[in-house]
Amino acid sequence: MNDNNNPYSQLFQKQKANQFQVGNTSYKERIKKLKRLKHALEHTYKQEIRDALFADFKKPQLETDLTEIYPVVDEINFVKQELKTWLKRKQVGTPLAMLGSSSYIINEPKGVCLIISPWNYPINLTFGPLVSAIAGGNTVILKPSEMTPNTSKLMAKMVSALFDDNEIALVEGEVETAQALLELPFNHIFFTGSPAVGKIVMKAASKHLTSVTLELGGKSPTIVDETAHLEKAVRKIVYGKCTNAGQTCIAPDYVLLQESLKDEFVQHFRKEVKAFYSQNPEESTSYSRIVNNKHFERLKNSLDDAKDKGASIDAGGALNPSHCYIEPTLVSELTEDTSLMQEEIFGPILPLKTFKTLEEAVNYINSKEKPLALYIFSKSKKNTDYIINNTRAGGTCLNHNLLQYLNHHLPFGGSNNSGIGKSHGYFGFLEFTNQRSLLKQHTLGAVDLLKPPYTNWKQKLVDLTIKWF
Template identity: 80%
Template sequence: MSYSDNMFASLFDKQKANQFNIGNTNYKERVIKLKKLKHALESTYKQDIRDALYADFKKPQLEVDLTEIYPVIDEIKYVSKNLKSWLKKQHVGTPLAMLGSSSYIINEPKGVCLVISPWNYPINLTFGPLVSAIAGGNAVILKPSEMTPNTSRLMAKIVADLFDENEIALVEGEVETSQALLELPFNHIFFTGSPAVGKIVMKAASKHLTSVTLELGGKSPTIIDDSVNIDKVVGKIIYGKFMNAGQTCIAPDYVLVDERIKESFITSFKKQVSKFYSEQPESSEAYSRIVNKKHFSRLNELLEDSKSQNAKIDSGGQSNDENNYIEPTLISDLNEDSKLMQEEIFGPVLPLKTYKTLEEAVDYINSKEKPLALYIYSKKKKNINYILDNTRAGGTCINHNLLQYLNHNLPFGGSNNSGIGKSHGYFGFLEFTNQRSLLKQHTFGAVDLLKPPYNNWKQKIVDLTIKWF
């Protein structure tokens, strides 16, 4: 389904007119919507989703099930189980000075929301925020990426089959479509993408003082000290880095390795890449492709830039432009001003950097923007605590990677350059609701004694209140 600019405004107006009908639904009615989506993903359209993602960038079926379908279904289960309690009026304390009153918080819908999702995990990162928006009682317009046309087309069909457009609609289109949507006065915008585009979204939102959730990215570092079992650690890093051919916002972007274990890291890397993807990863059914020629060329340029500065390819480095294939690659001896060390890589290239002291590694991390994720591999509690105390990140996983994303009890999101706001579970629900304060006065209160005209007696009451209450 596509809309002209006028049709975008018309669609927005339909949802705006219907927002209170949606907002006044109870938890049972919202759970019914969520279960409709759940059934569509796990049954009706499951194979269609697998086929669409394979067509877009040869995503392996198991990865589709694990990283696209499962997270949304698990989110639906978690939200459905807890939504009743989240929607209850929350009683909070009232100061003694306001005796005769009671105080509450109610989580009310924000209204009409826009979700702009990326191409790397299109099902997950479109329908995941939608679950939170539905739980909050909102109307929603979804705008997925044009870079995965088969999946976007399928999602449009799913949404149209399940929902009326005056409550949830999906619009397809190029960048101009997103620009037109951003002109509209949404009550909340949830954007997942790069920091550069996040700034554009935030600037557009500021025109209407629209609240935003920005799930961005950055260069997520991995620190490895010399206390680890190197084979176990390297296996975990390869899994996290090369899933989806490295096109993951929380993938390890580069590794900082104690210089004493550099060579053992390289040896283990070569061995385990072959174990995961065979001697010829291009023929492996477990390895994705780069999403399109533009991103393939960008990644090749990053590699060529580093090679021209005498960086060392320790493993991999081969590519095939016929099918956007880039081999799992480990590269070291990089100049700090190389593009690989300055830009988020978002592909199957892993820079290797060594350090002499933990302080040196921490200083290096702190010289860059706050990352979305920071990974620590160590058996030493002292080292782990030192890194945690002296760095800042959106989230951290110790002795593994990516897993923090899958726990709905944890808030997911960045800080500053890596994002604003949180998602998943209760935290996603809060992003799509306004915590409305409610105070109800039941009887004549002390404050009512302090109305003008003022006198010495009233002043004494104020003095006593300041001192004792």
């Protein structure tokens, strides 16, 4: 696609022309923008956000406040405290062989950035990366998912009210819109979504050698060993799996359970679901729905596929297609060729797989792609150390799940199939900035003495430098 024929070329060019003015803003000016966004989330549009997310998938108000609004507000608060320090020119060491020079690192803006966000946490995963982009001094085009139309429409209204479009703009549209945007030569692309689409984004970015942050997903395993406090573990797993009806990239995707604990685990699962969502979760005001019919059918087909291949439904299993409702469901005796064991589930269906030895569990995890998250429930330091040392994952949480996302002191992101790059706090700031090196020479140094013509004396000087410096 020729850029001149691209429907978003004019918007891109406006931001490109404005990138240095935005990039040269002080930390106070950037904080001012973040404060505007914070006030919009906390006050001006708070109820509209709740209403939009309820309209899109019956997200409970408390869940919206906790998982959509709070993480962005908390991110802003963290950046407000730290940004002045992050933006300072940082002096670093200079080798003795370069005596007479000083060295610095400058975190400069990358430029014009594209943020493509998903539907499962549209406010959080659109405005969270935007906080980092603003902190870095960039201009930004936002492209939210078309699958949450009410929330996307509201975010467009918010962005147009808060920012000039030559600085920050939001574009709504279907897949064709994202494709058109990806044709443009952005300086950085931040994408949150599936590994399959992440590959498409990375391929498009490669045409312009655009840097990327890919926040992907995959199958995040949860190990529960025989030393774990089982009742507490199951309570936390049910919470992590059923928040947003399982439509969370870091939700426990499947459980690897010590074989002897299976019957007790099933009983605890049933009890905790009832405690959270009543005897009939469909009537609970604390339980979300699947985002649309397409994803409901995907999950229903996966469940049917598992049952056809002999799986056991140990808890739940009720569905209501007219309301895109799927009951929290526990499934065991799954064969490896089922879609539930092959694909990221992204719904309230939890496969349960047992193991006899910890080595068996670790080998199973390592037979798959690196997960975005790995959860371990155990009281044994020996066991947890063994698991951590012999697996690879984007992040790990011990004796809980999801919480690692909320700590802005920790980098959030995957590895290989589960992602490239990190977000949150300083790590998100680094994604949207270039660490520019600066060396300043004050006086003549050793290097200046080594210009041609080369002599024996200069050779001796080089030999001494290699040996001692």
